[in-house]
Amino acid sequence: MRLPASGAGGHQPGHDIWVTVESISLCFVLCLVLVTLIFRGTRLCRDISAKGDAGRAAFVLTVAGLTAWRVTMNVRTVLNVDSIGRKVFYGNLLPAYAQLADAGLRPAVGALSLLPLFSSARKSLLQVVALAGCMFVFFLSAGALEFNAFAPKDEELTHYSTALNGGSLVPACWLNRAFLTVLTRFKLERLGWRLTGSGACAGWILWVFLRTHRNLARAPKNLHTGLTGRLLSEYAEAYSTVGGFLLTPMGTLLFWALLGVVTAVNASVLLYEAVMKKKLLQEKGISIKEEAEDIEKLKTKNAEDLTDAEKTKIDMEAAREAARKKDAELRQQASWSVNMLFFGAAVTIADVIYMATLEQFATEIGQRMPPAVFLTVDNMLVLTSLLVIGGLLGETNALEELEVLKEMQHMGRSHGQRIAFPGKVNPKSKHCIVSFPGKYAPEWDAAVRMVEVRAGTCSLACVFLTDRENGLGLHKDNPEQPGQCWCKALYPPGQFSPANYMMIVEDPTALSAEDLRFKETDAKAMGQIFLKREAGQDDVQWAEEKGKAEAAAQKKCKENGGCAPWGCQWFHEWKQNVDKAALLGQTLHVFYFNGRVGRGKLSWEELSNETAVKEARRYGGLGASQTAEVAYLERCSYSYEEHDTIEFYKFMASPTEALNQKPGINGDVLP
Known part of the structure; x- marks a missing residue:
């Protein structure tokens, strides 16, 4: 069965070469995705205990088999299109005239192979969604399909021939972004922006809903053929008011403003997190550098002039320096993860600009460019976005991106406290x-x-x-010695004197503001007397203050029964x-x-x-x-x-x- 001539709205001359280019390009792109799916899928399945082998085998074999099937179909179509006597094109939502097994059964089997991933000890829901999104794109527009026995009747072909126009593929391109939207929502949630991510996702769903009304309102009624078309026509008439408003200048402005807000929210969160984490890395690097400079100054002193504390500090730094070399995972991936956040913000903005341009000028562009270009560019954009935002790029043996980001968040929370x-x-x-x-x-x-x-x-x-809220300075009864806390068993009798109930800072300038604050809060929690020598305080005044503090500490020590002040x-x-x-x-x-x-x-x-x-x-x-x-x-x-x-x-x-x-x-x- 052939399409009508181009004059009747059918096949356009010159599009065969683009179909060939598109098929070959997508074969290459999907092979790259295949490698990512196999390596990352295997990594996610690796720690499954009972279902490990089955889950890993199902995932790898399913993806490999489906890829081989799709590549074979593409090559066969490209090589035999003339001898078969059939033309190749894509439908609006799924590859046109796909058999039930092609459009439904195989994607379902592929989706089921992802289920064992959810029992993995190291599962990352974000990555599972990204993998599922890649497979969704894979089946939605993965390559060329032939006509089959289920093609519509001849009189209906004129309506379906519009699929040869690239502009008609815009709905499929938006559908490709369904998983990308869900993935971005999960990403924001993992970064600590749950409500923001949910709101942006809801905004995108609302925008797609409004877009449907807008397009139904301006679509020619004679294109709504078949049962689905008639239902769409009836729905459009019932809600024509909404669609009509969205076609007005004000409605159009609000329509695109909503998409802009959703995009700005997603991109700004990713950008903000990237900037803050980059700043944190820089602060950590400066801190390590300053500490190393202090150690180098100590090393220039003669060994006999070093105090015990300075010798200990040098030994500890030597151990830390050796240990830092072994902590390569976090240090190597932290910068990569930050760059991926920047990249994620960039592709989020770029993708929406691309789709908005396509939406607004689809007809003009579609007259000059075949669907092959749309599908190739669109698939590359959405797959790149899925891989970047899903954290699926990078070394396969490295830390998961989410783990790196969580560790950086932990570092940020503990910085300065x-x-x-x-x-x-x-x-x-x-x-x-x-x-x-x-x-x-x-x-x-x-x-x-x-x-x-x-x-x-x-x-x-x-x-x-x-x-004291989490236990500092508190005591717990020893069940082996009723009436006594653990201090009696842990420490020698009389070890703690009134001096242990004092926290004296002779020279506050020798401590950082952070260390000084820690000492004061610790003293308060442990019931110690905190005493800091003030600037301009002479020796007589200082001795008098210390005398008062010692008397108060002696009283506290007696009240506490000579137990450890830290409990x-x-x-x-x-x-x-x-x-x-x-x-x-x-x-x-x-x-x-x-x-x-x-x-x-x-x-x-x-x-x-x-x-x-x-x-x-x-x-x-x-x-x-x-x-x-x-x-x-x-x-x-x-x-x-x-x-x-x-x-x-x-x-x-x-x-x-x-x-x-x-x-x-x-x-x-x-x-």
């Missing part, structure tokens, strides 16, 4: 960090950030309390986390000071021995709270692995790999 952390036990993890030296602040911050943000990461039993609530919460991790069968891990693995351990009974505690602290590799934590592990006969803090980033990237590279079991395994 301390965030309380009650510990987190991940039931799906096989590893748990149960003790970590708090003096390695950057590593601790990274541990909290990764555990709270990254899916499938290890558990972290350690707790960090910042004020023992932290130990109770930590103990609960450790017991839960052990019950789940997770491997426990303890981190030590750089170069001091295994040093400074005490038994539970030795914690109350002041001499033993001082000796352990002198050459040990554990902090004050860590000494009690490790003693509890040994008391409960919990086996654990020991690590140098320098191994931290490597461990967080892959606990199992870091463990396998150790020369042997490096912890105490008790019977």
Whole structure:
């Protein structure tokens, strides 16, 4: 069956070459999409336990098979179009005259293959939507189709021949953006703009609804053929008032203004997030650079002139520098993710400008350009937008873009303030960090950030309390010693004197405003007397103020029974986390000071021995709270692995790999 001659509104001479170019171009584009789908789909299915093999196989085989089928169909059509005696073109919404299996069954099977992805431990709903969107575009306008036995009657062909005009493909182009709109909504939600994203998505749906009324009002009635056409005509007559208003100058202005607002909202959020995260990266880079410059100044001093604190600072910086080299994931992908946000904002604006131009001048453009150009350009734009906004571009073994963005958001929230952390036990993890030296602040911050943000990461039993609301300065009863809190078991008798209930700052200028603020808030939470030497205060005045503070501290110490001013609530919460991790069968891990693995351990009974505690602290590799934590592990006969803090980033990237590279079991395994 052939179309009528071009004079009757049928096939236009010269379009065959464009169909050939379009088919070949789309074959190339879809092959690129195929590679992305296979690699990213496999990545998302990788961590599925029960359905892993089935889900991965279904996804890869389905996409590969459908691509092979589509490419074969395109090539066959291009090579045999004349011998077959049929012409090729696209319909308004789906490839024209597609059989039911082509237009419905195969897309349904492809969609079902995505279902196992939702049970993945590392699933990203944003990426699943992006993958589904790519497949949607794939089936909506993936290549050339032939006429088949289900073609309309000859008298109706004149109406369908308008599909050879590129302008008639505008509805299909807008339909291609349905998944893109949903994807952008999910993207904004993951960035913390849930209501904004939902509002923009609703605005787009409203705009499409109004566009339908507008087009029905201006469409010639003789083009509404068949049952669907008659229904559209009746609907257009029933709501002609709305469509008529949208064709007026004021209606047209409001119509395009709505689309502009929706686009501006989506693009501005992406742009704002990109600018703020780029600024955060720059601030972090400046902070690291200034810290490195301070260390270099210390290194220029003679070793014998360095204080113990300065030597410790140099050692810690050496460990951090080595550790930073191992934290390549976040540092490498952070800049990439920021650039993708900028790119996402750009393609959002560019895509709408392109579609608005196409909508407004479709007839004029369609007279000069065939549908092949429209479909090729349109598919490239929408697929690029899906891949960029969906975070599907980049290294396949890198962090997911959403995880990077969430970590950057966490960095932004914690910048300039301390965030309380009650510990987190991940039931799906096989590893748990149960003790970590708090003096390695950057590593601790990274541990909290990764555990709270990254899916499938290890558990972290350690707790960090910042004020009385979350437990700082509070005490918890020891069930083994009724009437006593945990302080008696954790610390030697008489260890805490009135001096421990004072927070004195002799030289405020030596501290940053942030550190000074932290000291003051800590003192308030722990019930300590905070005293800061004011500018211009002479020695006599300062001594008098200190005397008053000492008297007040002595009173507070007595009222608190000589217990730790920071309380023992932290130990109770930590103990609960450790017991839960052990019950789940997770491997426990303890981190030590750089170069001091295994040093400074005490038994539970030795914690109350002041001499033993001082000796352990002198050459040990554990902090004050860590000494009690490790003693509890040994008391409960919990086996654990020991690590140098320098191994931290490597461990967080892959606990199992870091463990396998150790020369042997490096912890105490008790019977």
